[in-house]
Every structure is written in C-alpha cells, then in structure tokens.
Amino acid sequence: MPRKIAYGENAAKEFEYPENCLVVTTTTPDIYEKWLSYMGLKNYEIYDKVTPDPAIETIEEIKKKYEGKKISTYIGLGGGSSMDVCKYLSKLTGIPKILIPTTFGTGAEMTTYAVVSFDHKKKLLQDEAFLADAAIVDPYFLPGTPFNIMRNSACDAMAQASEGYDSKLGNPFTRLFCKEAFDILENAIMNDKPELLPYGAMLSGIGFGNSSTTLGHALSYVFSNEGVPHGYSLSSCTTVAHKFNKSPYYERFKKVCQKLKFEPLQLKQPLDQAADVIMPDRGHLDNNPINVTKQDIVKCLGDIVNSNPLI
Numbered sequence: 657m658p659r660k661i662a663y664g665e666n667a668a669k670e671f672e673y674p675e676n677c678l679v680v681t682t683t684t685p686d687i688y689e690k691w692l693s694y695m696g697l698k699n700y701e702i703y704d705k706v707t708p709d710p711a712i713e714t715i716e717e718i719k720k721k722y723e724g725k726k727i728s729t730y731i732g733l734g735g736g737s738s739m740d741v742c743k744y745l746s747k748l749t750g751i752p753k754i755l756i757p758t759t760f761g762t763g764a765e766m767t768t769y770a771v772v773s774f775d776h777k778k779k780l781l782q783d784e785a786f787l788a789d790a791a792i793v794d795p796y797f798l799p800g801t802p803f804n805i806m807r808n809s810a811c812d813a814m815a816q817a818s819e820g821y822d823s824k825l826g827n828p829f830t831r832l833f834c835k836e837a838f839d840i841l842e843n844a845i846m847n848d849k850p851e852l853l854p855y856g857a858m859l860s861g862i863g864f865g866n867s868s869t870t871l872g873h874a875l876s877y878v879f880s881n882e883g884v885p886h887g888y889s890l891s892s893c894t895t896v897a898h899k900f901n902k903s904p905y906y907e908r909f910k911k912v913c914q915k916l917k918f919e920p921l922q923l924k925q926p927l928d929q930a931a932d933v934i935m936p937d938r939g940h941l942d943n944n945p946i947n948v949t950k951q952d953i954v955k956c957l958g959d960i961v962n963s964n965p966l967i
C-alpha cells in the first residue's frame with residue numbers, strides 16, 4: 657500500500673502539493689481546470705493527451721518533452737490510464753508520483769501494477785517502483801461522470817475484487833479487503849448508491865493489488881486489443897471465468913452486470929488465434945485457482961461470443 661493515503665471529502669483540496677508538478681490526465685480542459693482550481697495547484701505543467709490503454713511510445717514522448725524542466729512530482733489525475741502513465745514515467749525518471757483517481761474503478765492508486773501497450777498489445781507489468789508516493793481518494797470527482805464510464809469502472813472494481821478473492825496468491829488479509837470491497841460495490845450498484853464507489857474501488861485495489869487478478873482479466877485483453885473498454889470487456893469475461901472457476905461470486909457478479917445492462921461481446925479474430933495471445937499471460941493465468949489449458953481458453957471465449965453469458 658502507498659505510505660500516504662488521503663481519503664475522504666476534501667482530501668484532494670486539503671493536500672499540500674509541491675510546486676512544479678506535471679499533471680497527467682485523460683480529460684479535457686473544461687473539466688480539469690475546475691479540478692485543478694479545487695486542488696489549489698500552483699506552478700504546474702499539464703499533459704492532457706493520454707488516451708486509454710496508453711502506449712509505451714506516449715510515455716517516452718512525455719519523458720522527452722519535460723526533460724530539463726525540473727519537474728518535482730508527477731500527478732496522475734483521471735482514470736487508470738493517467739495513473740499508469742505516471743507509474744511508468746516515475747520508474748524511468750525516479751521522480752515521485754501522486755495518484756488521484758477520478759473514475760474509481762481500477763484501484764491503480766493502491767497497486768504496484770501498471771498496464772502499458774507494447775506493439776498494440778496490452779501488457780500487465782508489476783514493479784515496486786510503480787507504487788504511489790501518495791494516493792488521494794476524494795469523492796469530489798465522482799458527480800458528472802458519464803454513465804458509461806461509471807459502469808465500466810464499477811465493473812472493473814468488482815471483477816478485481818472477486819478475481820482477487822479467488823486468486824491462488826490470496827491470503828486471509830487480501831481476502832478480507834476483496835470481500836469487503838465486493839460487498840460495498842455490489843451495494844453501491846444494486847441499491848443506487850454511487851457515492852460508495854470510491855471507497856469500494858480503493859479497497860478492491862488494496863485486496864487484488866496484493867493477490868492479483870486471474871482468468872477473467874486474462875480473457876479480457878484480446879477484447880481490449882480490439883477496442884472494447886477494459887471494464888466493459890470484464891462484464892462477460894469475468895462472468896465466464898467465474899463460472900469456469902466455480903467462484904462463490906459467479907451469481908452475484910452476473911446480477912450486477914445485468915443491472916448495469918452490459919451487452920454481449922464480439923471478437924474479430926478467430927478464437928484459436930486469440931487463445932494463443934492469452935496463453936502466455938502467466939501473470940494472470942498462473943494465479944487462477946484452477947489450472948487453465950488452451951482448450952479451456954477456447955471454450956471460455958466461445959461461451960463469451962457465441963451466447964450471452966449474462967442471461
């Protein structure tokens with residue numbers, strides 16, 4: 657866990673930021689200007705050209721652009737992509753990072769994971785250097801989030817909590833966080849209490865961040881590589897993975913996805929070819945509670961695209 661965690665209403669407003677920060681964000685000036693004035697940031701630089709599933713080339717471009725500008729700290733402000741870019745930049749340059757989620761799904765502010773695309777393929781990386789120097793979780797950023805982004809983020813957080821619960825790397829401590837996270841997130845969605853999402857996503861980050869996600873996330877990357885948003889692809893992928901694993905969360909996860917009205921997924925590439933992309937993803941598959949063969953992957957992909965797993 658990050659050594660410094662500022663949580664709650666006004667946490668981002670009351671935090672004392674250093675000068676000469678570089679703010680990295682995925683959002684647009686009309687939105688982030690309001691956020692930055694709330695945070696009271698002074699003398700900062702801003703990079704707002706980060707896109708979802710950031711490529712290594714983008715990160716290297718930012719590093720080059722701000723070399724010699726005496727940046728004191730990176731601030732990742734936005735969804736998982738903004739935070740992942742800061743994590744990787746910080747590893748390259750040694751400059752510290754403050755991570756502030758605004759969509760509350762990935763839990764990236766709590767973890768040592770980063771997802772970066774190499775050659776148009778998403779790759780899950782882990783490094784102690786990716787851990788935030790400070791994480792700020794403030795529900796201020798939640799209102800106004802478009803429904804699509806909210807539901808994809810919530811689905812990601814719930815997939816992470818439940819896959820993390822089932823992970824072979826889990827222990828009673830991580831399962832405590834995963835279980836609590838899932839209960840809170842489920843309550844937030846099923847009973848229309850979105851204000852609970854930031855806390856649930858944060859707990860999910862602590863839980864899965866120390867036990868890893870599993871088959872559901874492994875299956876999802878071939879859909880993301882074809883442009884499906886991360887959280888969206890997990891609705892079907894984690895449901896099918898939970899069924900395969902006989903997860904205690906199978907029914908509950910599916911019910912939440914039904915409530916969020918996710919549609920079935922399609923895949924352009926042949927299933928066999930997609931399975932070849934998924935099989936080397938040992939970071940996810942080795943932690944799956946049940947051993948997974950290539951035939952199992954093809955079968956799971958078939959269940960995702962040939963029928964509606966959310967019915």
Ligand SMILES: [Zn+2]
Nearest residue numbers: 762812816886
């Ligand atoms: Zn995820």
